[in-house]
Amino acid sequence: MTMISVNYPAGRITLEQRRLLAEGLTDAVLVPEVGQYCPPAREGFQVHFNERPIDYMAIGGQLLSDQPERDVITVNVLVMDGDWPNDVRKKVLENILGSLTKVLGVPEPSPTWWVSFQVIEEGSWGSRGSVLSILDLLDSGVFTEEKIKAIKQNITR
Numbered sequence: 438m439t440m441i442s443v444n445y446p447a448g449r450i451t452l453e454q455r456r457l458l459a460e461g462l463t464d465a466v467l468v469p470e471v472g473q474y475c476p477p478a479r480e481g482f483q484v485h486f487n488e489r490p491i492d493y494m495a496i497g498g499q500l501l502s503d504q505p506e507r508d509v510i511t512v513n514v515l516v517m518d519g520d521w522p523n524d525v526r527k528k529v530l531e532n533i534l535g536s537l538t539k540v541l542g543v544p545e546p547s548p549t550w551w552v553s554f555q556v557i558e559e560g561s562w563g564s565r566g567s568v569l570s571i572l573d574l575l576d577s578g579v580f581t582e583e584k585i586k587a588i589k590q591n592i593t594r
Contacts, residue, residue, distance in 0.1 A: 438482075439483070441463070442513045461539070461540055468532075473581050509549045511553070559571075
C-alpha cells in the first residue's frame with residue numbers, strides 16, 4: 438500500500454500527462470517495493486494530483502505568482518514499513534524524477550522538483566477496517582521471495 442501525492446502549479450501538468458504519470462509514478466515505487474514488475478500490485482497504490490494556484494505556492498519566501506519562471510513540483514511518497522534500505526529509497530527517488538522528466542518532456546529534472554520519501558512505521562497504517570501490516574500482504578503473490586525474506590527480517594509484530 439503506497440500513497441503518492443504530486444503538488445504542482447495550476448496548468449503545469451495536463452490530463453494526458455497525469456494519465457502517464459499515474460502509471461509511471463506507481464511503477465517507480467512498485468518495482469523496488471515488491472521486487473519485480475507486477476501489474477496486479479498496482480491496486481495497492483494511490484496517486485493524488487494536487488493542482489495549486491500559483492499564489493498558493495512559494496519558494497524562497499516568494500509566491501510563484503511573483504516569480505513565474507520557477508518550475509515547482511513536489512512529490513511525497515508514503516509507504517508501509519518493509520524493506521527500505523537507503524539504496525532502495527535512492528532508486529525510488531531516481532525513478533520518480535526520471536518518470537517526471539520523461540512525461541513532462543524536459544531534458545533534466547528541475548532543481549525545484551522535490552521528492553520526499555516517508556515510511557509509515559508498523560502499526561500506523563489503517564485499511565480494510567483495521568490496522569494493516571505489510572506482513573498481511575506477503576501472501577498476495579506480488580512480492581518476490583527475496584523481498585518477502587527481507588521484509589520479514591525487518592518487520593516484527
